[in-house]
Amino acid sequence: MNRDVAIVAFGQTDHLRRSDELSEVEMLMPVLHEVLAATGLRTGDIGFTCSGSSDYLAGRAFSFTMALDGVGAWPPISESHVETDGAWALYEAWVKLQTGDADTALVYAYGKSSPGSVRDVLTRQLDPYYLAPLWPDSVALAALQAQALIDAGATDEQDLAAVAARSRDAAAGNPHAQLRGPVPHGDYLVRPLRTGDCPPIGDGAAAVVLAAGERAGELCGRPAWIRGIDHRIEAHGLGVRDLTDSPSTRLAAERAGAFARPVDTAELHAPFTAQEVVLRGALRLGDDVTVNPSGGALAANPVMAAGLIRLGEAAARIHRGASDRALAHATSGPCLQQNLVAVLEGDPR
Amino acid sequence: MSDAPGKEPVAVVGIGQTKHVAARRDVSIAGLVREAALGALADAELTWAGVDAVVIGKAPDFFEGVMMPELYLADALGAVGKPMLRVHTAGSVGGSTALVAASLVAGRVHGTVLTLAFEKQSESNAMWGLSLPVPFQQPLLAGAGGFFAPHVRAYMRRSGAPEAIGSLVAYKDRRNALKNPCAHLHEHDITLEKVQASPMLWDPIRYSETCPSSDGACAMVLTDRAGAARAPRPPAWLHGGAMRSEPTMFAGKDFVSPRAGKDCAADVYRQAGIADPRREIDAVEMYVPFSWYEPMWLENLGFAAEGEGWQLTESGVTELDGDLPVNMSGGVLSTNPIGASGMIRFAEAALQVRGQAGAHQVPGARKALGHAYGGGSQFFAMWLVGAEPPTG
Numbered sequence: 168m169n170r171d172v173a174i175v176a177f178g179q180t181d182h183l184r185r186s187d188e189l190s191e192v193e194m195l196m197p198v199l200h201e202v203l204a205a206t207g208l209r210t211g212d213i214g215f216t217c218s219g220s221s222d223y224l225a226g227r228a229f230s231f232t233m234a235l236d237g238v239g240a241w242p243p244i245s246e247s248h249v250e251t252d253g254a255w256a257l258y259e260a261w262v263k264l265q266t267g268d269a270d271t272a273l274v275y276a277y278g279k280s281s282p283g284s285v286r287d288v289l290t291r292q293l294d295p296y297y298l299a300p301l302w303p304d305s306v307a308l309a310a311l312q313a314q315a316l317i318d319a320g321a322t323d324e325q326d327l328a329a330v331a332a333r334s335r336d337a338a339a340g341n342p343h344a345q346l347r348g349p350v351p352h353g354d355y356l357v358r359p360l361r362t363g364d365c366p367p368i369g370d371g372a373a374a375v376v377l378a379a380g381e382r383a384g385e386l387c388g389r390p391a392w393i394r395g396i397d398h399r400i401e402a403h404g405l406g407v408r409d410l411t412d413s414p415s416t417r418l419a420a421e422r423a424g425a426f427a428r429p430v431d432t433a434e435l436h437a438p439f440t441a442q443e444v445v446l447r448g449a450l451r452l453g454d455d456v457t458v459n460p461s462g463g464a465l466a467a468n469p470v471m472a473a474g475l476i477r478l479g480e481a482a483a484r485i486h487r488g489a490s491d492r493a494l495a496h497a498t499s500g501p502c503l504q505q506n507l508v509a510v511l512e513g514d515p516r
Numbered sequence: 517m518s519d520a521p522g523k524e525p526v527a528v529v530g531i532g533q534t535k536h537v538a539a540r541r542d543v544s545i546a547g548l549v550r551e552a553a554l555g556a557l558a559d560a561e562l563t564w565a566g567v568d569a570v571v572i573g574k575a576p577d578f579f580e581g582v583m584m585p586e587l588y589l590a591d592a593l594g595a596v597g598k599p600m601l602r603v604h605t606a607g608s609v610g611g612s613t614a615l616v617a618a619s620l621v622a623g624r625v626h627g628t629v630l631t632l633a634f635e636k637q638s639e640s641n642a643m644w645g646l647s648l649p650v651p652f653q654q655p656l657l658a659g660a661g662g663f664f665a666p667h668v669r670a671y672m673r674r675s676g677a678p679e680a681i682g683s684l685v686a687y688k689d690r691r692n693a694l695k696n697p698c699a700h701l702h703e704h705d706i707t708l709e710k711v712q713a714s715p716m717l718w719d720p721i722r723y724s725e726t727c728p729s730s731d732g733a734c735a736m737v738l739t740d741r742a743g744a745a746r747a748p749r750p751p752a753w754l755h756g757g758a759m760r761s762e763p764t765m766f767a768g769k770d771f772v773s774p775r776a777g778k779d780c781a782a783d784v785y786r787q788a789g790i791a792d793p794r795r796e797i798d799a800v801e802m803y804v805p806f807s808w809y810e811p812m813w814l815e816n817l818g819f820a821a822e823g824e825g826w827q828l829t830e831s832g833v834t835e836l837d838g839d840l841p842v843n844m845s846g847g848v849l850s851t852n853p854i855g856a857s858g859m860i861r862f863a864e865a866a867l868q869v870r871g872q873a874g875a876h877q878v879p880g881a882r883k884a885l886g887h888a889y890g891g892g893s894q895f896f897a898m899w900l901v902g903a904e905p906p907t908g
Contacts, residue, residue, distance in 0.1 A: 170623075216761075223583040228576035229606050232891045236763050243776035245783075246761035246895075247612055250577065250604035251584055259601065259616055265623030266523055291583035296544060299582070400590045400600040418597065500587040505600065 172264045173383035173390030174511065175376050176205040177479035177486075182345040182371035182467035185281040191225065192237040195277050195372045199237055202273070202374045206386040210239045213376075214269025216246040217260045219253030219276040220471050223288055234277065245269065252276065253475030254398075254436075254497030254507050257375060261396055264379045271382060277372035278471035285368055285470060292500060294403060305501065306365055306439075310357035312410040312502045313441035317359060319411045321448070324359055327440040328352050331363040331465055334443075338462025345369045345467040366438040371469030373476045391482035391493075391511040395423030398507035403500070410502055413449040419508040420450055425494050430510065432457045432484055432493040434477040438464040442503055446496060450508075460484065474498060478509055485513040523622040525905055527744035527751035528866040530560025530737030536700040536851040539638035540731040545580060546592035549634050552733035553593055556630065560737040561748045564594030567737070568626035573603040573613030573633040574855030575890075580639040593632065605759070607803065607890025609633060610734065610858025611897030615757045617738050618899070622754075627740050634733035635853035642729050642854060661726060661806060663892065665718035667771040668808040672720065674772060677811060677826035679720070683711040684829055685807035686725040686849055692836055693846025695875035700730045700851040725807035725849070732853035734860045741905075752866035755883070755906045756787030757899040764892040771893055777816040780896040784885070785818070788900045789907075793818050793885070797900070799841045799878040801864040802887040803857060805848045810834065814842070817887065817898075836876060844868065844876040858888030862899055869903040 178201035186194055203209060210216075216238060222230050231248045240246065245268075249255045253276020260272035280288075286304040293299040316322050331352060338344035345367045353362030376386070383390040399415035399422075402408055420426060433456050437443035443458070452458060459465075461480040464473045474497025481495035492512045499505040532555020534540070540548055549572075557563065570593050572586050582588065586602040593600070605612040610633040617631035635642075643659035671677070687708045693699035694706075714724035744751045760780035762769070781793075790796050800819070804810045811825035819840060820828050828834055834842035843849070845864040848857050865886035867873040878884075882904070888897045 169625075221583065222576050222578060228578050229891060231604070232606060232764055232894070235761060235894075236766075240762050241766065243760040243762040243774075243779050245759055246605075247603065247616065247759055248605050250602050251586075255601060259603075259619075262616070262619045262623050262625055265625060266619050267623075268619075288583070291577075291581065292587055294588045295580070295582045295585075398599050398601075399597060400587075400595050402591050402596050403588045404591070415597070499584070504587055504590075 170265050170379055171392060172261055172377055172379045173392045174478065174482035175378045175383050175387035175390050176202040177375045177483045178202045179343050179373040179476055179479060180371045181343050182369045182469050184345065184369050186279060186370040191230065191277055191279060192233055194370065195234055195275060196237040198372050198374045199275060202376050206376050208271065208376065210244065211242065213271050213273045214245065215260055215263045215272040216244050217248065217256040217272065217274050219249045219251055219256040219475065220278060221250060223291055224278050224280060224470060226282060251499050252471050252473065252497055253373065254478055257475060257478055258396060258398060258507060260377055261393060264377060270379045272377040273374065274377065274475065275372065275374040276472040276475045278469045279370040280368050280470050281370050306357045306360060308405065308501045309439040310360045313359050313439065315410040316441050316444055321411055322441060322444045327364050330440040330443050334459055334462050334465040337460050338466030341461050341466065343467065344462045347466065360439065364440040366464050366468035369467060369469055371467060371472055373472045373479055375475065375479050387486060389486050389488065389513050391485035391513060394510045394512050396509040397422035398505065400505040403504060405502060411445060413445050413503050413506060416446055416449040416496065416506040416508060419506055423508045423510050425450065425508055425510050428492065430456060430492045430494040432460065432481060432490040434461060434481040434493065434495045435459055436464055436474045436477045436497045438468050440465065445503060450494065474507065481511050485511055488516065524624050524740045526618045526621045526754040527739050528736055528901065529739050529744060529747035529751045530556040530562065531863045531867060532556035532559060532735045533698045533860065533863065534732045535698055536730045536732035536853055538728065538730065540636065545585060545636050546589055548636055548731065549589055549632055549733045550592045552735040553630060553632055556735035556737050559749065562737060566628055567594060567630045569599040569620060569629050570595040571601045571603065571613055571617040571629060571631045573609040574635055575607060575609055578640065579642055579854065580636050605890060605895050607854060608858050608888040608895040608897040609890065610856050610860065611862055611886065611888030612759055614736060614859055614862045615759060615897055615899065618754055618757055621738050621740050628743050629738045630735060631738060632733060632735040633856040633859040635855040636731045637729045637853060638731050661718035661721050664806055665721050668720060668806060671772045671808060671812050675823040675826055681811060681826045681829055682720065682725045682807040683708060685804065685810040686711045688835055689843050689847040689849040692844055692876055693850035696845045699846040700728050721806050727805040727848045727852035730851055730853040732851065732856050734856045734863050736863055750870050752869045752901040753905045755900045755902045756784040758783035760896045762894050764894055772812060773816045774893045776894060777889065777896045780898050781817045784898045784900050794840065797883050797885050798881040799844060799868045799884040801843055801845060801861040801884065803848055803861055803889050804843060805852065807849060810842060813887065841878045844873060844878060858897060861888055862886035866901050869901050
């Protein structure tokens, strides 16, 4: 039996193509202040702090150590860091709250893709002996997945364009999104993916506050209770995976209790249009489910924060009464290799 | 915390390490981690099927040139279809990784967790990997030693410790390493004179008072009470574990004895019911990458009063047959696959209370402390393990 833990606050930056004038710490600090102010907590009140980021985006080793300056870790704090999307930092914090060692947690994530070529940077995630030396970039690998899906008859280019259009229409109502409203679907970037099928490249940060038990109700009018959370990984070799399916998402969703009752909302971390089709299938989401009302990663994709933002956006909808039961999903690795699913619920109104 | 159901006791039932060396050219990164993982599973008499989740840690990805290598290592570590979590908290990461794995068991999220940490430093050059270019840092420092040497000098000034203390630590740790078949450096002809005559690298730190660059991995199987009951060998029980962090630099920071280290130790002792660490703890495996950090951490961890840690070293208390043995394995001074180094400390503490440390066993060790630190003396991770299950 899990301890009741809720997301009680969420904040994010405006996601921008470039943020040359800001260091990571400067980008992050307003978001940290925002979630602390929303809950009335100070750094010293927080039981556990956990963050997600990547040295390969920052271009330097131990890049996360400077972000700690933004937290104000003095007196010293109980703190940890994951070298992946902040959704997994939230998971680590949730585990910490399960032990009873802490009642509140601050989780944050940030990424600046603008200083380098993120398509190329992400090739460094691949098998260093057999795959990385060939530099297959992230768009090319997503295109393989999209083509596999088209070949299987699960979608076509028109469907994919519709996913892109729907996402950016939804983002028109999201002041933080990078692409808002109609965007030309563009030319092929890597066939069959057009520029419109791909996420924007940009910089951004996000933060959430978790609280357990009664503490959640004290900090938030309508806490987004984490009814279940689980994550699973698949094989790394693309050749041994069925790219048209996401068994790790399905298993994580089962373990998180997603199939016990229908959800009204789903925030899916699908940077490429075809990946939304894969995830909808794995999660058995019907047309009655509102998918990515924030615009999703197709509207803003700050790498390392985009997954945490899905959890935050789903929670924020529960906070403001726009959802009662929402699914949030985050992914890591090429072609949806690793996936996290959380089910969030608000108390009955 | 009235709604928290109380923690599940956590037991270490399997430990595996590679033989640590300068360069494992015979194995890939996957081969290296698999060797340690299989060792831990064999010790626990488990197969991959008995593992519910994998928690993996390593220091900066630049050290091997692989971004988020856990993605590529999922297959080699039997993680496909399971949760796999990657931790990175700088040099303390091996310790933090074990603590995250322990939380999964303590919080009853999983029953049995494989945790592993590694570094294959021969893939790159760690010293220059740690020397950050402009604009991140002024071009003043070469390697970690350049960062830590001034703080060692500050300790010497503050404590009045004799110049020779550092060499005593190195001489002890390198001799301890001769008893540990997994240790990287096996200097059979080591003498105190040789340590003291070795070249000065970062004054006052000499070559022989500096950690090597190693390839290596360390793995542990952590499990709950039911898993421990099935274990073929005596488990080590977790009595307390904690992490603490503070910023790299700020006005008033005490680099010699950081408050984050003191607070972390105090939290661990509180959990474990330790009132007098010097009397109640039988063996300490601490992160000493440069010899002088032994007396510095002895004070920071509460084993000696401020300014008196060096007296324990000088009087032989920290020798393998001393009253408070420190770094029985040979320590970081003899073996340093950076990302794994914290976990090797934690594993050595567990080996000691399980009575399985071989030639470097402290006879009758019942409680042992494992310690790791990282960054600019700012990230701390510690655990205290015992031969008996925790009470209460």
